[in-house]
Amino acid sequence: MCASESIRILSTYYYYYESLVGKLLLVSDGANLNGIGLPHGKMKRKHELSWVNDIQPFKKPIAQLEAYFRGERKSFDVAVSLSGTAFQTSVWKTLKKIPYGKTWSYREVAGYIGRPRASRAVGSANGLNPIPIIIPCHRVILSNGNDGNYGGGKRLKKRLIKRNQDSPQEVERRFKAYEKDKQHWKDYDYILSLIHISEPT
Numbered sequence: 001m002c003a004s005e006s007i008r009i010l011s012t013y014y015y016y017y018e019s020l021v022g023k024l025l026l027v028s029d030g031a032n033l034n035g036i037g038l039p040h041g042k043m044k045r046k047h048e049l050s051w052v053n054d055i056q057p058f059k060k061p062i063a064q065l066e067a068y069f070r071g072e073r074k075s076f077d078v079a080v081s082l083s084g085t086a087f088q089t090s091v092w093k094t095l096k097k098i099p100y101g102k103t104w105s106y107r108e109v110a111g112y113i114g115r116p117r118a119s120r121a122v123g124s125a126n127g128l129n130p131i132p133i134i135i136p137c138h139r140v141i142l143s144n145g146n147d148g149n150y151g152g153g154k155r156l157k158k159r160l161i162k163r164n165q166d167s168p169q170e171v172e173r174r175f176k177a178y179e180k181d182k183q184h185w186k187d188y189d190y191i192l193s194l195i196h197i198s199e200p201t
Contacts (some may be wrong), residue, residue, distance in 0.1 A: 014047040015058045019071040021156060024133075028057040035130045043132055043151030065133070069163075074100035076134045084128065087115075091125035098139045101164045104184040119143075127151055133160070155162035 002091040015029045022039030025047060039043025045090035047053070055062075062076055075096070082089050092144050097112070098104050103146040104112075106119040106126070115121070122140075123149060142148045149158030 002070060004153040012048070012051045013054045013057045014051045015053065015055050015062075017058065017062055017065065019065060021133075021159065026058045026061060027051075029081060030057050030078045033061055033131060033134070034059075034081050036084075036132055036134065036157065038132060038152035040156065041151050042127070061134070066131075078134065080134070082127070082129055082130065084130075087118075088125040088128060089119065090131055091122055092131075092135050092137075093137050095126070095129065095140065096136055103139045103141045103161060106140055106148075107143050109126075109140060123148075134162075139164070 026035030027035035
């Protein structure tokens with residue numbers, strides 16, 4: 001391995017991707033996607049000064065996210081690297097098994113991993129998911145049917161759930177509106193107003 005290849009592998013890369021749900025911070029080690037920072041809430045993240053700004057490691061994730069937001073893709077096959085406890089990683093891997101357009105309760109996730117009494121711990125692990133959207137933690141809701149909390153904000157969670165349940169025609173209509181007027185779509189409140197979601201009380 002040459003020196004330049006060694007430096008690249010040891011570096012952390014980032015890129016800010018203007019998506020249909022706002023600006024996403026993508027983070028990679030050069031081979032695997034390590035994280036996604038959402039536009040708002042506890043999952044909002046900023047890059048560190050030592051990181052390298054480079055779109056190259058993110059071409060495949062961005063292409064798949066674009067297809068996902070267009071309604072042309074229902075799952076992802078990008079390489080990811082998860083750093084967490086054995087319990088956390090088991091929860092995160094289970095989230096990818098929740099079918100597109102469906103939701104599971106925290107209790108159902110706990111039951112799936114063989115820990116039926118660990119609903120609260122599942123909620124904690126869900127909130128620490130480092131790669132939201134691609135690992136769909138937004139599809140986990142409360143047993144009573146309420147959406148529950150979300151690290152990107154309750155409005156965004158509701159929007160992501162609704163988008164997964166929309167018809168292909170509705171998804172395409174929204175994406176065309178986004179393509180037509182991207183400047184307005186950078187306004188978070190404008191984005192959410194298009195699907196008539198108000199701030200929860």
